[in-house]
Amino acid sequence: LMADGEKPLRKIAASFKDLAAAVNSQNPEVKVEVAPFSAACSHVSVLFGCLGIAFKFAEMDYVAKVDDLTKAANSIGTLKSLLDHDIEQGTVRKAGSHSRNLLRVKRGLDMVRVLFEQILASEESSLKSPASVAYAQVFAPHHGWAIRKAVAAGMYALPTRAQLLKKLNEDAESARIQMQSYISASALVIQYIDKLFLSKELGIDW
Numbered sequence: 001l002m003a004d005g006e007k008p009l010r011k012i013a014a015s016f017k018d019l020a021a022a023v024n025s026q027n028p029e030v031k032v033e034v035a036p037f038s039a040a041c042s043h044v045s046v047l048f049g050c051l052g053i054a055f056k057f058a059e060m061d062y063v064a065k066v067d068d069l070t071k072a073a074n075s076i077g078t079l080k081s082l083l084d085h086d087i088e089q090g091t092v093r094k095a096g097s098h099s100r101n102l103l104r105v106k107r108g109l110d111m112v113r114v115l116f117e118q119i120l121a122s123e124e125s126s127l128k129s130p131a132s133v134a135y136a137q138v139f140a141p142h143h144g145w146a147i148r149k150a151v152a153a154g155m156y157a158l159p160t161r162a163q164l165l166k167k168l169n170e171d172a173e174s175a176r177i178q179m180q181s182y183i184s185a186s187a188l189v190i191q192y193i194d195k196l197f198l199s200k201e202l203g204i205d206w
């Protein structure tokens with residue numbers, strides 16, 4: 001449970017609104033810097049932590065990759081130069097590379113985006129269907145049988161919609177506003193990252 005008065009959804013929505021503004025900024029060289037990006041992504045970790053024990057591994061994997069990007073920010077300015085570093089060293093697809101971690105973290109952001117869309121589109125008290133749709137759309141094509149089975153099992157241990165809202169310190173109406181804000185802002189950021197990979201012919205389906 002959050003500390004009294006903490007509103008993680010607001011932090012998530014506000015930090016992605018700032019990133020979306022950076023994406024829309026005029027100077028393409030400044031665009032998205034690694035430090036605010038990883039800080040925004042770390043707010044999203046809180047949400048993974050609310051999804052129950054079954055998603056502990058997903059949370060740990062996501063947090064480790066965000067931590068790697070946070071460390072990268074000490075020496076690398078922008079997401080664009082982060083890719084350039086790995087391209088120069090031939091390490092783009094290497095396990096644990098910043099570029100590879102960025103692609104995985106981007107999928108985490110995308111899954112949360114689809115999850116919020118699904119939650120807003122349904123009235124069901126269970127999160128099983130929204131979470132299953134989000135996972136199937138974003139991660140499942142990239143996961144082997146064992147991980148897909150483990151995630152499917154985890155879907156039965158998700159909190160209910162009401163339990164999630166309580167953990168996030170929101171009511172239905174305030175949560176809707178923050179989720180909608182994240183959906184719009186994150187879509188721009190995700191699209192920017194996809195375009196960044198594709199413009200350098202790195203692919204995004206690995």
Ligand code: 1PW
Nearest residue numbers: 051055057058061096100104115131135139151
């Ligand atoms: C919101 C509803 C809940 C759905 C949770 C979906 C969780 C999806 C992530 C599960 C990943 C846990 C196991 C780790 C898998 C890694 O092999 C894989 N990481 C990801 C994020 O796909 C690849 O990481 P790698 O090889 O680049 O270190």
